[in-house]
Amino acid sequence: MKLEVIDEKGECLVVADGSKPISAGASAACDVKLNHGAGAFVSTLVRVEDAWHVLRLDGDVKLNGRAVAQSRIASGDVWSAAGSSFRLVLRTHRANPATLRRFNERYAKELQTVGLSLDRVLHEGSNGVVFEARWSKRLQGKVAVRIQAGTASVDEKAAYRFCRGAMTGGKLRHPNLLRLFRAGRLGDSWHLIMELAPGGSLRDLVEGKRLPANRLAFVKRVGAHLSAALVAIQSAGAVHRAIVPSAVLLGDDKRAKLGDFALARDDKLATVQRFTIAGDAVGIQPFMSPEQALGSPIIDWKSDQYALGAVLYYALVDKPPFSGSSLAELVDRICRKPPARLASLNSDVPSDLQSLVERAMAKNPSDRFGSPEALLDAFNRLPY
Numbered sequence: 001m002k003l004e005v006i007d008e009k010g011e012c013l014v015v016a017d018g019s020k021p022i023s024a025g026a027s028a029a030c031d032v033k034l035n036h037g038a039g040a041f042v043s044t045l046v047r048v049e050d051a052w053h054v055l056r057l058d059g060d061v062k063l064n065g066r067a068v069a070q071s072r073i074a075s076g077d078v079w080s081a082a083g084s085s086f087r088l089v090l091r092t093h094r095a096n097p098a099t100l101r102r103f104n105e106r107y108a109k110e111l112q113t114v115g116l117s118l119d120r121v122l123h124e125g126s127n128g129v130v131f132e133a134r135w136s137k138r139l140q141g142k143v144a145v146r147i148q149a150g151t152a153s154v155d156e157k158a159a160y161r162f163c164r165g166a167m168t169g170g171k172l173r174h175p176n177l178l179r180l181f182r183a184g185r186l187g188d189s190w191h192l193i194m195e196l197a198p199g200g201s202l203r204d205l206v207e208g209k210r211l212p213a214n215r216l217a218f219v220k221r222v223g224a225h226l227s228a229a230l231v232a233i234q235s236a237g238a239v240h241r242a243i244v245p246s247a248v249l250l251g252d253d254k255r256a257k258l259g260d261f262a263l264a265r266d267d268k269l270a271t272v273q274r275f276t277i278a279g280d281a282v283g284i285q286p287f288m289s290p291e292q293a294l295g296s297p298i299i300d301w302k303s304d305q306y307a308l309g310a311v312l313y314y315a316l317v318d319k320p321p322f323s324g325s326s327l328a329e330l331v332d333r334i335c336r337k338p339p340a341r342l343a344s345l346n347s348d349v350p351s352d353l354q355s356l357v358e359r360a361m362a363k364n365p366s367d368r369f370g371s372p373e374a375l376l377d378a379f380n381r382l383p384y
Helices: 097-106 108-114 156-170 202-207 215-235 301-317 327-336 351-360 372-380
Strands: 002-007 012-017 032-036 039-048 051-057 071-073 078-081 084-091 116-125 128-135 138-148 180-186 189-195 248-250 256-258
Touching (some): 128 189, 202 301, 215 351, 215 372, 301 351, 351 372
Antiparallel strands (some): 002 012, 078 084, 128 138, 138 189, 180 189
8 A cells, every 4th residue: 555645735745655664754763754834743654454543643733633642544534734734545555666576586496487477566565465477387368476475484373374375265166266276385485376357356446436337236246246255165164254355356257256365264174274373363454243353263154244244335435334543442343333324425325235234244143144145145136
């Protein structure tokens, strides 16, 4: 991600690159220092699970009209200080062109052995880089290659999860699941070779304001496709556990596909399941279920159902169902507070779709749909 701070005239004052610490002012202790008009203010930013948070605001700085010590940052938020205001714009991070050259040089021997040729960077983040590539074993079309950031030798727990996710994703076959072709070591890291999704991710569409004009039909189609994916995942005895907008990918045939099995668990893979630590709240906070947010050791497909509902909520109103001034507040809202009703945020959302999403996101798992098939049937019965 990049954080661009835009003044009222549309002038970009600073760009913050989420893949590394930033020093954009005289003080190396701060991430962003802005000088504008009569005053200056300093803030410290941190990136947590693909979201930006303000950890410190100096002086009389306000976020969205109120003073806060810590807050989640979202596109459209406004910082104000010394009579000036600044609108925040969050955009997908455009990778540095040097990244492609650096990886091709660093892993030249290993890439040649695997038969890969990296062509361009699709996404660059703190946990790794995804490339579009050619693969000698797949002569027609291109593939996506994800190279993890130092998981082979640095973070043992991350490596375990990477292996578990690869084993789970690799054995699943379904039109609405992103196909995994190969996983293994690549020098001092790990790599995945996957099906390429030319349409990008749901997060790309929402952040880029590129959703189809008929949003309701699009959301229905994505919901039905992801429900079908959950049918396949549950039938295989697996749980995804990290359904988020960036994991929902679109093929050139407009088919939605669920990818990113890094946190997936397969109850049939006993040798891998031991890497799951009881009480470890894995997942992406804004979309995780209440039971997952509380670190419950019992996570099943109904937790994935909740996340699917939260992702569709995001697609309908351009923001997650919950936010908070701290992670503790966010978890509390996920577990105890109802989200704002969809129709109050988007008057085009009909009552049947609102009811479907609300049931999928019920706090109590027993109040959600009883099976993936029932969820899929509910989407198929929507009239648009």
